[in-house]
Amino acid sequence: xxxxxxxxxxxxxxxxxxxxxxxxxxxxxxxxxxxxxxxxxxxxxxxxxxxxxxxxxxxxxxxxxxxxxxxxxxxxxxxxxxxxxxxxxxxxxxxxxxxxxxxxxxxxxxxxxxxxxxxxxxxxxxxxxxxxxxxxxxxxxxxxxxxxxxxxxxxxxxxxxxxxxxxxxxxxxxxxxxxxxxxxxxxxxxxxxxxxxxxxxxxxxxxxxxxxxxxxxxxxxxxxxxxxxxxxxxxxxxxxxxxxxxxxxxxxxxxxxxxxxxxxxxxxxxxxxxxxxxxxxxxxxxxxxxxxxxxxxxxxxxxxxxxxxxxxxxxxxxxxxxxxxxxxxxxxxxxxxxxxxxxxxxxxxxxxxxxxxxxxxxxxxxxxxxxxxxxxxxxxxxxxxxxxxxxxxxxxxxxxxxxxxxxxxxxxxxxxxxxxx
Amino acid sequence: xxxxxxxxxxxxxxxxxxxxxxxxxxxxxxxxxxxxxxxxxxxxxxxxxxxxxxxxxxxxxxxxxxxxxxxxxxxxxxxxxxxxxxxxxxxxxxxxxxxxxxxxxxxxxxxxxxxxxxxxxxxxxxxxxxxxxxxxxxxxxxxxxxxxxxxxxxxxxxxxxxxxxxxxxxxxxxxxxxxxxxxxxxxxxxxxxxxxxxxxxxxxx
Numbered sequence: 001x002x003x004x005x006x007x008x009x010x011x012x013x014x015x016x017x018x019x020x021x022x023x024x025x026x027x028x029x030x031x032x033x034x035x036x037x038x039x040x041x042x043x044x045x046x047x048x049x050x051x052x053x054x055x056x057x058x059x060x061x062x063x064x065x066x067x068x069x070x071x072x073x074x075x076x077x078x079x080x081x082x083x084x085x086x087x088x089x090x091x092x093x094x095x096x097x098x099x100x101x102x103x104x105x106x107x108x109x110x111x112x113x114x115x116x117x118x119x120x121x122x123x124x125x126x127x128x129x130x131x132x133x134x135x136x137x138x139x140x141x142x143x144x145x146x147x148x149x150x151x152x153x154x155x156x157x158x159x160x161x162x163x164x165x166x167x168x169x170x171x172x173x174x175x176x177x178x179x180x181x182x183x184x185x186x187x188x189x190x191x192x193x194x195x196x197x198x199x200x201x202x203x204x205x206x207x208x209x210x211x212x213x214x215x216x217x218x219x220x221x222x223x224x225x226x227x228x229x230x231x232x233x234x235x236x237x238x239x240x241x242x243x244x245x246x247x248x249x250x251x252x253x254x255x256x257x258x259x260x261x262x263x264x265x266x267x268x269x270x271x272x273x274x275x276x277x278x279x280x281x282x283x284x285x286x287x288x289x290x291x292x293x294x295x296x297x298x299x300x301x302x303x304x305x306x307x308x309x310x311x312x313x314x315x316x317x318x319x320x321x322x323x324x325x326x327x328x329x330x331x332x333x334x335x336x337x338x339x340x341x342x343x344x345x346x347x348x349x350x351x352x353x354x355x356x357x358x359x360x361x362x363x364x365x366x367x368x369x370x371x372x373x374x375x376x377x378x379x380x381x382x383x384x385x386x387x388x389x390x391x392x393x394x395x396x397x398x399x400x401x402x403x404x405x406x407x408x409x410x411x412x413x414x415x416x417x418x419x420x421x
Numbered sequence: 422x423x424x425x426x427x428x429x430x431x432x433x434x435x436x437x438x439x440x441x442x443x444x445x446x447x448x449x450x451x452x453x454x455x456x457x458x459x460x461x462x463x464x465x466x467x468x469x470x471x472x473x474x475x476x477x478x479x480x481x482x483x484x485x486x487x488x489x490x491x492x493x494x495x496x497x498x499x500x501x502x503x504x505x506x507x508x509x510x511x512x513x514x515x516x517x518x519x520x521x522x523x524x525x526x527x528x529x530x531x532x533x534x535x536x537x538x539x540x541x542x543x544x545x546x547x548x549x550x551x552x553x554x555x556x557x558x559x560x561x562x563x564x565x566x567x568x569x570x571x572x573x574x575x576x577x578x579x580x581x582x583x584x585x586x587x588x589x590x591x592x593x594x595x596x597x598x599x600x601x602x603x604x605x606x607x608x609x610x611x612x613x614x615x616x617x618x619x620x621x622x623x624x625x626x
Binding site for chain 1: 469553554556557559560561562567568569570571574575577578597598599600601602605
């Protein structure tokens with residue numbers, strides 16, 4: 001097993017997982033001396049009745065200060081400031097966030113403003129600005145993919161400057177993550193597929209990118225195993241609560257892994273495609289994951305090959321020669337995408353050209369690829385990829401991912417020393 | 422109780438490493454200034470930074486750190502020209518016209534839009550003596566970035582190209598993830614730019 005010459009790892013989030021896990025929240029909050037939480041969520045979550053389930057689970061032991069359900073899909077600092085005002089006026093002392101990545105990130109922002117005393121999140125930009133313990137924050141994820149409940153990052157937009165602000169601090173980490181399968185039960189099959197493949201990408205990239213370490217490897221390994229064992233079953237049978245719980249766990253595990261190991265070219269290109277073409281993040285991840293692995297085979301093939309054991313199982317691992325394991329991993333990920341495509345009636349895209357909007361119009365036109373390749377230079381995930389990624393390399397990957405053909409590995413620019421982890 | 426039995430511990434200094442890092446930061450700053458003038462790729466990369474932008478590379482903790490005793494005696498307009506290696510930080514400024522200029526090492530009166538901060542003198546030593554590549558150093562937390570991350574990526578990319586110009590393959594191969602092939606950077610371009618950058622960095626800038 002690879003032991004890097006240097007690494008750091010931190011995970012301080014208490015995790016409660018299981019059926020009826022929500023019922024533990026009042027006791028846990030009381031243990032942190034919090035009795036009046038603000039519930040942060042979005043309209044979609046509220047509309048499918050998930051807030052009702054949480055309220056029922058909390059019972060009469062906890063007084064809810066207020067429910068803030070105005071969080072949009074791409075949250076900005078004005079929403080955060082608005083919600084922080086509600087928090088203060090209603091005399092809340094903690095936050096329960098119920099939703100996906102956007103809601104959780106917004107709640108992290110609200111906690112910064114509410115705990116540190118200013119009126120606006122803009123006061124807390126920059127390294128070291130969030131410098132002390134925040135108020136208790138309980139996260140209840142409703143998608144099994146983002147892993148945001150385990151990360152120390154909050155991404156919040158500033159529409160005036162047209163930028164996404166990144167807040168990074170160990171103090172932003174939530175205190176408690178509650179994984180209850182009731183919260184992901186209503187997630188449609190195609191969204192379950194996309195979000196779980198997002199978690200799969202977190203785990204795989206955490207496993208082979210430059211900041212990998214034994215602690216994050218353990219989390220990534222288990223996440224890959226849980227997803228490969230359960231994803232297809234859950235998509236075919238949405239009522240499979242055991243499978244739902246497994247995916248929620250996998251998402252959290254992958255969150256811990258990539259929060260400590262960073263991600264690579266798949267996220268690099270995925271973020272850029274998402275920003276420029278508004279492609280759902282999970283779809284971009286599932287399409288690009290096999291290409292990102294193929295691109296790094298010559299540098300990290302041995303390590304990618306290790307993923308075959310949790311992904312394919314002991315029999316496939318043992319029957320595949322060591323040299324062929326990494327290629328087999330890529331093949332199995334492609335097969336997984338194909339199976340999900342079939343199981344969702346074609347709603348899980350396999351290539352970039354297959355992603356369409358509601359009117360059937362292509363979201364990623366071929367003419368956008370050069371722009372995507374240029375803009376990906378500004379995404380931080382580029383740094384942690386084992387192989388260098390420049391616009392010419394990005395074009396190579398994007399062309400193949402758009403067409404749906406395996407990457408022509410002879411065309412990859414190779415050079416430099418073996419990766420030093 | 423004899424309080425003198427419990428003396429205050431004064432942090433030590435690593436003069437040789439400070440000296441080396443100071444010289445290297447000066448070389449990097451001056452070389453970037455020249456490369457932005459003479460090489461199209463570096464120019465195009467640094468063009469992505471906004472105008473009127475100040476970048477700082479430094480070693481934590483924050484301190485103006487005179488390396489030479491005479492640096493203290495010099496007036497600031499001399500040190501600001503940046504002809505002398507002066508301290509273990511350096512400032513690059515992109516003016517309103519988009520020209521890149523090394524503006525010395527004295528932080529007095531300068532406000533950085535982007536700071537690349539080595540977490541310790543040992544971290545700076547590891548990176549600037551090419552024991553760790555820029556990417557590995559970033560992964561190992563040898564430096565942190567204060568400011569917009571995309572700007573720091575632009576800077577690191579420009580730095581990678583300059584390193585290839587300045588150093589022989591055996592050394593710069595350790596610093597960059599992938600050493601450029603001939604098709605990406607011709608021998609003629611590499612050696613010619615190497616000569617020009619060295620001559621101008623140590624003279625007219």
